[in-house]
Amino acid sequence: MTNPWTDIKNTDLVIVMGGNAAEAHPCGFKWVTEAKAHRGAKLIVVDPRFTRTASVADYYAPIRPGSDIVFLMAAINWMIQNDKVQWEYVRNYTNAALIVKDEFGWQDGLFSGYDPEKRDYDKSSWDYVIGDDGFAAIDMTLENPRCVWNLLKDHVSRYTPELVEQVCGTPKDRFLKIVQMIGECSATDKAMTSMYALGWTQHSKGAQNIRGMAMLQLILGNIGVRGGGMNALRGHSNIQGLTDIGLMSNLIPGYLNIPTEKEADWTTYMSSRQFKPLRPGQTSYWQNYPKFMVSFMKSMWGSAATAENDWAYDWLPKLDVPAYDVLRMFELMNAGQITNYFCQGFNPILAFPNRGKVTAALSKLKLLVTMDPLETETAHFWENHGEYNDVDTASIQTEVIELPTTSFAEDDGSLVNSGRWLQWHWAAGTPPGQAQRDTWIMAQIFQRVRKLYQDEGGVLPEPILNLTWDYADPLDPTAEELAKEMNGRALADVYDLTDKTKLVAAQGKQLANFGQYRDDGSTMGGCWIFAGCWTEDGNIMARRDNSDPDDTGTYLNWSFSWPMNRRILYNRASADLEGKAWDPARKLIEWNGEKWEGYDVPDISPTAKPGDVGPFIMNQEGMSRLFTRGLMRDGPFPTHMEPFESPIPNVFNEKMVGNPVARVFVSDAEQFGTSDEFPFVATSYRLTEHFHYWTKHNRINAALQPEFFVEISPELAAEKGIAKGGTVRVWSKRGSITAKALVSRRLRPLQCGDKLVHVIGIPLHWGFMGAARKGFGPNSLTPFVGDANIETPEYKAFLVNIEPATTEAVS
Amino acid sequence: MMARRIYSQSGDHIETTAPVTVSRYRGFTRANHWVTAASLIVLLLSGMALFHPSLYFLTALFGGGQVTRWLHPFVGILLFLSFLILFLQLWRLNLPRPEDATWVSHIGDVVRGEEEKLPELGKYNAGQKFIFWGMSALIVVLIGSGVMIWEQYFPQLVSIPVRRVAVLVHSLAAVAIILIFILHVYAAIWTRGTLRAMTRGTVTGGWAWRHHRKWLRELAGREKRDPAE
Amino acid sequence: MTTDPNVDSPRTAVSNPPIQPMKANLGAGDVMRASAMPDLAPPERELTPVAKLIDVSKCIGCKACQSACAEWNDTVPEIEHNVGMYENPHDLTPDMFTLMRFTEYDNPDTGEFEWLIRKDGCMHCADPGCLKACPAPGAIVQYTNGIVDFIHDNCIGCGYCVTGCPFNIPRVSKADHKSYKCTLCSDRVAVGQGPACAKACPTQAIVFGTKEDMLTHAEARVEDLKSRGYDNAGIYDPEGVGGTHVFYVLHHADKPALYSNLPEAPRISPVVEGWKGATKTVGLAAIGLAAVGSILHGLLGRANQVSAAEEHEAEELVERSERDA
Numbered sequence A: 001m002t003n004p005w006t007d008i009k010n011t012d013l014v015i016v017m018g019g020n021a022a023e024a025h026p027c028g029f030k031w032v033t034e035a036k037a038h039r040g041a042k043l044i045v046v047d048p049r050f051t052r053t054a055s056v057a058d059y060y061a062p063i064r065p066g067s068d069i070v071f072l073m074a075a076i077n078w079m080i081q082n083d084k085v086q087w088e089y090v091r092n093y094t095n096a097a098l099i100v101k102d103e104f105g106w107q108d109g110l111f112s113g114y115d116p117e118k119r120d121y122d123k124s125s126w127d128y129v130i131g132d133d134g135f136a137a138i139d140m141t142l143e144n145p146r147c148v149w150n151l152l153k154d155h156v157s158r159y160t161p162e163l164v165e166q167v168c169g170t171p172k173d174r175f176l177k178i179v180q181m182i183g184e185c186s187a188t189d190k191a192m193t194s195m196y197a198l199g200w201t202q203h204s205k206g207a208q209n210i211r212g213m214a215m216l217q218l219i220l221g222n223i224g225v226r227g228g229g230m231n232a233l234r235g236h237s238n239i240q241g242l243t244d245i246g247l248m249s250n251l252i253p254g255y256l257n258i259p260t261e262k263e264a265d266w267t268t269y270m271s272s273r274q275f276k277p278l279r280p281g282q283t284s285y286w287q288n289y290p291k292f293m294v295s296f297m298k299s300m301w302g303s304a305a306t307a308e309n310d311w312a313y314d315w316l317p318k319l320d321v322p323a324y325d326v327l328r329m330f331e332l333m334n335a336g337q338i339t340n341y342f343c344q345g346f347n348p349i350l351a352f353p354n355r356g357k358v359t360a361a362l363s364k365l366k367l368l369v370t371m372d373p374l375e376t377e378t379a380h381f382w383e384n385h386g387e388y389n390d391v392d393t394a395s396i397q398t399e400v401i402e403l404p405t406t407s408f409a410e411d412d413g414s415l416v417n418s419g420r421w422l423q424w425h426w427a428a429g430t431p432p433g434q435a436q437r438d439t440w441i442m443a444q445i446f447q448r449v450r451k452l453y454q455d456e457g458g459v460l461p462e463p464i465l466n467l468t469w470d471y472a473d474p475l476d477p478t479a480e481e482l483a484k485e486m487n488g489r490a491l492a493d494v495y496d497l498t499d500k501t502k503l504v505a506a507q508g509k510q511l512a513n514f515g516q517y518r519d520d521g522s523t524m525g526g527c528w529i530f531a532g533c534w535t536e537d538g539n540i541m542a543r544r545d546n547s548d549p550d551d552t553g554t555y556l557n558w559s560f561s562w563p564m565n566r567r568i569l570y571n572r573a574s575a576d577l578e579g580k581a582w583d584p585a586r587k588l589i590e591w592n593g594e595k596w597e598g599y600d601v602p603d604i605s606p607t608a609k610p611g612d613v614g615p616f617i618m619n620q621e622g623m624s625r626l627f628t629r630g631l632m633r634d635g636p637f638p639t640h641m642e643p644f645e646s647p648i649p650n651v652f653n654e655k656m657v658g659n660p661v662a663r664v665f666v667s668d669a670e671q672f673g674t675s676d677e678f679p680f681v682a683t684s685y686r687l688t689e690h691f692h693y694w695t696k697h698n699r700i701n702a703a704l705q706p707e708f709f710v711e712i713s714p715e716l717a718a719e720k721g722i723a724k725g726g727t728v729r730v731w732s733k734r735g736s737i738t739a740k741a742l743v744s745r746r747l748r749p750l751q752c753g754d755k756l757v758h759v760i761g762i763p764l765h766w767g768f769m770g771a772a773r774k775g776f777g778p779n780s781l782t783p784f785v786g787d788a789n790i791e792t793p794e795y796k797a798f799l800v801n802i803e804p805a806t807t808e809a810v811s
Numbered sequence B: 001m002m003a004r005r006i007y008s009q010s011g012d013h014i015e016t017t018a019p020v021t022v023s024r025y026r027g028f029t030r031a032n033h034w035v036t037a038a039s040l041i042v043l044l045l046s047g048m049a050l051f052h053p054s055l056y057f058l059t060a061l062f063g064g065g066q067v068t069r070w071l072h073p074f075v076g077i078l079l080f081l082s083f084l085i086l087f088l089q090l091w092r093l094n095l096p097r098p099e100d101a102t103w104v105s106h107i108g109d110v111v112r113g114e115e116e117k118l119p120e121l122g123k124y125n126a127g128q129k130f131i132f133w134g135m136s137a138l139i140v141v142l143i144g145s146g147v148m149i150w151e152q153y154f155p156q157l158v159s160i161p162v163r164r165v166a167v168l169v170h171s172l173a174a175v176a177i178i179l180i181f182i183l184h185v186y187a188a189i190w191t192r193g194t195l196r197a198m199t200r201g202t203v204t205g206g207w208a209w210r211h212h213r214k215w216l217r218e219l220a221g222r223e224k225r226d227p228a229e
Numbered sequence C: 001m002t003t004d005p006n007v008d009s010p011r012t013a014v015s016n017p018p019i020q021p022m023k024a025n026l027g028a029g030d031v032m033r034a035s036a037m038p039d040l041a042p043p044e045r046e047l048t049p050v051a052k053l054i055d056v057s058k059c060i061g062c063k064a065c066q067s068a069c070a071e072w073n074d075t076v077p078e079i080e081h082n083v084g085m086y087e088n089p090h091d092l093t094p095d096m097f098t099l100m101r102f103t104e105y106d107n108p109d110t111g112e113f114e115w116l117i118r119k120d121g122c123m124h125c126a127d128p129g130c131l132k133a134c135p136a137p138g139a140i141v142q143y144t145n146g147i148v149d150f151i152h153d154n155c156i157g158c159g160y161c162v163t164g165c166p167f168n169i170p171r172v173s174k175a176d177h178k179s180y181k182c183t184l185c186s187d188r189v190a191v192g193q194g195p196a197c198a199k200a201c202p203t204q205a206i207v208f209g210t211k212e213d214m215l216t217h218a219e220a221r222v223e224d225l226k227s228r229g230y231d232n233a234g235i236y237d238p239e240g241v242g243g244t245h246v247f248y249v250l251h252h253a254d255k256p257a258l259y260s261n262l263p264e265a266p267r268i269s270p271v272v273e274g275w276k277g278a279t280k281t282v283g284l285a286a287i288g289l290a291a292v293g294s295i296l297h298g299l300l301g302r303a304n305q306v307s308a309a310e311e312h313e314a315e316e317l318v319e320r321s322e323r324d325a
């Protein structure tokens, strides 16, 4: 989220599209209720189903799963056509005025540079014209036909309300009503907030969905302001922390990158990281990259990481592929190339697409270790549970070890919420039986592995032997110790960069913020964005002061928000060119003639004069990007792409299937179905009564939603002779499930051109373990393909067929 | 013995002649009657305990409210069954006859105990028949309404509005049957010599002569016209 | 809102409840009515009436209130089947004191589809039909703050409360044969905490405080709804039962039946009134009169005796017939 949860109370219009905030984030949703109750804010929901969020919305429109880009581009088109643009913002704070290379173009649904063989783009044309001064060319009048604005205008001109109706199945009048409501928020005294989650991410072009809304928000001038923002509602309580801490195969904590094989040495690696400013006077924040990186390396290997050995750069793994995402891992496992799998707090046979493939993959392992408080389906994948897990136990040779862990309620630590707040929590109960904290288990394993390396050697033992492990009890690091390590501390006295006599942190002291990080080895810090969470003042995450001057919703003294305790990202953009708030009633920070000050921590150098430095300091041009240059694999603008399994062909290019650059493994391509065989669109989602696959172990949750079902419209029920509460069979090219039928007018068939599209909703919470009734989830059916940029599986749009089940499912 | 009885039950017979005693109820019938009577008394006490707060103390007789609550309907069933047996035996002789009308029209004499002016009667007089039919009808009403309000086993049997009517009907029927019961018991006591019909099974000849002369005559064979005997 | 136990009634409101432990401050002395106890001593003090307001228009049907209720009351609702609807359990049960009920509604006036979600449960009527119907002394009590509570020790499980309630709320347990329903968390209120469901409700669709405050709050909510085009938005605090201490804000207050058959004009059924009123007095009187009358008549009046002459007549009759035979 660019803004914290609490800020949503400041909004005038909430659009929940690509998510179901009331059901999946009920507690956060309270801020929507606040905005409605205290500001008269309106709520719009766009969802294939009339959800519980829609039940409290002011306006709802249905949409065909996987067609959001059309809706969003049409919304941008409408804003441009109807002059609902925050012009000053767009001109100065976005890259609208920058000039793009002549070679860049779009045709038949594809951008310039497409190579069908490689399923990839040559992105060299997707960039600005760089002038002789080394800076990007610009035309502040926005008249140059090659400026981003005019390219965008042309790009979105195809997306008309009629196209929305034809592709999305959203009735035109509903679309128009919604864009009118949105358009009002281009005024400086009105803000819209976007709340989204998996309805946008779980598509083969998920990242582009989000780009679409981000662009719309920029055009309305809603980024960086109170009550605005792009608010990704994160999933698990600490999933934000997980991404922050770099639990992705291609990331280092704090969104630094794991080197690739091509970056064989430190200098090569660094050369492509320290971005050079693209506009005069601009500071590019990533120029600090070496400080963060060196401090990270020092936190890993301490005194063994030196300037001489390039901070032990050689000990970092180097990627041979863009990422070892989970899809790839299971592909490899299924190919027999992975033999041991540690599965920590994850239930892949229920959570992951194409359960058949996942089960086959697990069956090929030698060893599967699960670390979980519960007996998961994954740990029991080899057990035959009748139709619910019909495996041949005797043929599975995988050895399974279940290590019982504590749950979040049984240990201390911090959770990072969607609003980037690191909130400390305290154990609320004692763990049962032999359950141990995850850190305890990992420390035990690590110590034993290190011993093996010590005793027996091995390939590249250094990173393991030299790993810093200075915890009071090496077999049981505490949450406090880990938090301090993430924050960082001075390894030697650290002096001010401009005034070398001014001591900022004495040796051994906790650092106050990442401004104190150094690239000379004098500081260490595990995760630069977390710097400030545990300083010499103690545990900042444990603060619980809810004072809030001017009711801004920033709550600067409540816990800690990364980065730098900043609550609203890009808050410099809440003020105009002179540094005055666009809307005095929404003041966040203002330029007082000498520095920036206000209710939030400025997202700009406090002394950077307005006009000198652009507000989007993480970008080389200091501007936000309506045109993303080469940063996205599938295009600098979002363009409509159908899901891999779609009931209708792409309107721009009949032959284009799915996202043309998404990675597809060969065996999975064979398992895509077509609409002749599988005429219905399925989408999967969660229900408010359950959390994934583990609350079904809880009797009360199980009582509140006891049994697996699918949701269908009365029209489809009538067509197929399905009765309310009856049992149905749903199948895709990859598998088959049985479920109870919930027939509801909340699902409507969508008229997409001349095709009537029926949507089947499949909630995901059932399995064969736990207290609830045994059932399936959607993932016996879902396709094994992910987003082109980040590999999030396409869970939200796939094709199935349905029929009443002849035999009643055993229950 | 007799080919066709009109005023008496098979089994009714003159037991001794000097003095005359007439057998009115077999042992089984008497036992059954007392089961019925005991059930009704239990029902009355347990029902009345729930009927009015001032009588709630009666639950103590049964070991508290919970026991009273579950016991009552079961005893109701017992009552119904035992009364059913009684009913099957007795209904024929309780069918109205022309002389009943005369009897009713002389109800004043009945109350004053001046039976000389009354017509000769079979085994039962109109008052008894009224009690018989009244009890029969009310027991049906009570069991019907009682089951509808039987929370423990039939909570969903009828809708709540119906249930409200049922409980009202049950209460009213209960009051009615209690009144009839009082009448019945009082009549049995007031009409001296009656009780022994239900205790020993016999009545004296004089009692039979006075109250149910036709019945006596039939048993004595006076009406018997069959030459073969 | 005060939470000082000495100042006023135990109550909390939308604001945070006290975090200091408080002595239970709601007891026998606060009972103003008790079932089958017509001569109850008057309460020792008058508490400020409290109320739980359920703003249906804010409710997202998340069932957090249901789960909080089960957690707090330590009940274990049954794990049923899915029968093609969102209501689970399918009805109120002795182990589920509150239930979200879902209704799909095509609004003919606006042409919009609506999904109306109502939290069902005891309304804590000022004139409680359950209490009126209950035959067991003290099994149902009403406190001066308006809470209607079942005292299970006194309950005999007859189910009359079910019959008496205009909202179809109480449920008698098959396990212990006692009747259960929402207590308005009287045990929490007694120590200055609001109901568990209100505490859990993420959207503050459930709020708790003095009835007065809640009415003010509700009126503001109705204004907001009217501004959003719900012209018939209103408060559901039915007169017929003297008002309730759990009440609703509805978008369609003119059509409460839309919300899973919320009664249009609830009141204690006249049948129940008749059953508990005239029937009892008249019935008891009739029985009493009959009993006393017959005893008196028995004592004072002349019994219906059989005379010796009649015995003789009988003997003659029998002899004659024997002779004839």
Ligand SMILES: Nc1nc2c(c(=O)[nH]1)N[C@H]1C(S)=C(S)[C@@H](COP(=O)(O)OP(=O)(O)OC[C@H]3O[C@@H](n4cnc5c(=O)[nH]c(N)nc54)[C@H](O)[C@@H]3O)O[C@H]1N2
Pocket (backbone or CB within 6 Å): A017, A018, A019, A020, A021, A023, A024, A025, A046, A047, A048, A049, A051, A063, A064, A065, A066, A067, A068, A196, A197, A198, A199, A200, A233, A234, A235, A236, A683, A684, A685, A686, A687, A688, A689, A690, A691, A692, A796, A797
């Ligand atoms: N109760 C509960 N809450 C949870 C979780 C849980 O399991 N249970 N899980 C947590 C986790 S890990 C996550 S990631 C979040 C997810 O939070 P959400 O993304 O909000 O949850 P979902 O239910 O997966 O999907 C949201 C909605 O997307 C809609 N949708 C499907 N396809 C499309 C589409 O193409 N376009 C649009 N516009 N909408 C579409 C679905 O109908 C659904 O209503 O929830 C978190 N919160």
Ligand SMILES: Nc1nc2c(c(=O)[nH]1)N[C@H]1C(S)=C(S)[C@@H](COP(=O)(O)OP(=O)(O)OC[C@H]3O[C@@H](n4cnc5c(=O)[nH]c(N)nc54)[C@H](O)[C@@H]3O)O[C@H]1N2
Pocket (backbone or CB within 6 Å): A198, A202, A235, A236, A344, A345, A346, A347, A348, A350, A351, A352, A371, A372, A373, A374, A376, A405, A406, A407, A408, A438, A684, A685, A686, A691, A692, A693, A694, A764, A778, A779, A782, A795
């Ligand atoms: N079709 C379809 N599939 C989906 C989705 C969808 O929308 N549609 N959503 C996807 C999304 S967004 C997500 S996040 C995944 C969720 O998939 P998972 O993450 O596999 O789901 P959970 O059930 O949350 O699994 C987490 C496990 O962590 C355990 N756990 C809890 N606390 C701890 C702890 O402290 N330590 C350890 N070691 N374990 C702990 C729990 O017991 C549980 O078994 O599902 C994905 N799958």
Ligand code: HEM
Pocket (backbone or CB within 6 Å): B040, B043, B044, B045, B046, B047, B048, B050, B051, B052, B068, B069, B070, B071, B072, B073, B074, B075, B076, B077, B079, B080, B139, B142, B143, B144, B145, B146, B147, B149, B150, B151, B167, B170, B171, B173, B174, B175, B177, B178, C135, C158
């Ligand atoms: C014939 C079968 C009967 C059945 C099944 C039956 C059942 C019931 C039931 C279920 C109740 C509710 C209380 C409880 O559950 O215990 C009840 C109440 C009552 N019953 Fe019966 N009953 C029967 C017969 C009778 C009879 C014969 C009488 C009269 C003597 C009677 C008098 C009452 C009374 C007075 C109440 C209380 C009603 C009130 O509170 O208004 N019942 N009965």
Ligand code: HEM
Pocket (backbone or CB within 6 Å): B024, B033, B036, B037, B038, B040, B041, B083, B086, B090, B094, B124, B128, B129, B131, B132, B135, B181, B184, B185, B188, B194, B195, B196, B197, B198
């Ligand atoms: C303490 C209570 C009772 C007493 C003292 C009592 C006494 C008697 C007596 C003495 C008779 C014989 C009368 C006769 O032969 O003319 C009789 C008959 C009878 N009693 Fe009872 N009774 C009692 C309770 C009941 C109850 C509760 C019922 C039914 C619910 C009942 C039903 C009958 C019936 C059906 C007869 C046969 C006569 C007839 O059909 O009218 N009695 N009872």
Ligand code: SF4
Pocket (backbone or CB within 6 Å): A024, A025, A026, A027, A028, A237, C202
């Ligand atoms: S995780 Fe818990 S606190 Fe967060 S929204 Fe869900 S229910 Fe509420």
Ligand code: SF4
Pocket (backbone or CB within 6 Å): C121, C122, C123, C124, C125, C127, C128, C129, C130, C131, C148, C164, C165, C166, C167, C168, C169, C170, C181
């Ligand atoms: S709603 Fe029913 S149970 Fe609750 S107080 Fe009113 S009558 Fe009693």
Ligand code: SF4
Pocket (backbone or CB within 6 Å): C035, C130, C133, C134, C135, C136, C139, C140, C150, C154, C155, C156, C157, C158, C159, C160, C161, C162, C170, C172, C178, C179
């Ligand atoms: S079941 Fe209990 S609370 Fe209900 S009426 Fe009977 S005694 Fe009273």
Ligand code: SF4
Pocket (backbone or CB within 6 Å): C068, C069, C070, C072, C073, C097, C098, C121, C181, C182, C183, C184, C185, C195, C196, C197, C198
């Ligand atoms: S007030 Fe208490 S008992 Fe009543 S529904 Fe809420 S949590 Fe349950």
Ligand code: SF4
Pocket (backbone or CB within 6 Å): C058, C059, C060, C061, C062, C063, C064, C065, C066, C100, C119, C197, C200, C201, C202, C203, C204, C205, C206
């Ligand atoms: S907790 Fe609140 S929002 Fe959730 S279902 Fe209950 S009343 Fe509705």
Ligand SMILES: [Mo]
Pocket (backbone or CB within 6 Å): A234, A235, A236, A239
């Ligand atoms: Mo997630």
